[in-house]
Amino acid sequence: MNKCPQCDGFVDLSSKNQFRPFCSEKCKLLDLGEWTNEEHVISRPLELDDLD
Numbered sequence: 001m002n003k004c005p006q007c008d009g010f011v012d013l014s015s016k017n018q019f020r021p022f023c024s025e026k027c028k029l030l031d032l033g034e035w036t037n038e039e040h041v042i043s044r045p046l047e048l049d050d051l052d
Helices: 025-036
Strands: none
16 A cells, blocks of 8 residues: 555555645645745755766
8 A cells, every 4th residue: 555655645656646646636735835844855965876
């Protein structure tokens, strides 16, 4: 079973779910807000190897 990274609810990871990896638009927007408020950050600068 796949869990939503925001609410731990069930999430369908197929292409039918337009909000994947989230279960809903609400969870997707909550996560975006956390990034916008800098509650989540990338801990180090990206390097070229990270993009592969």
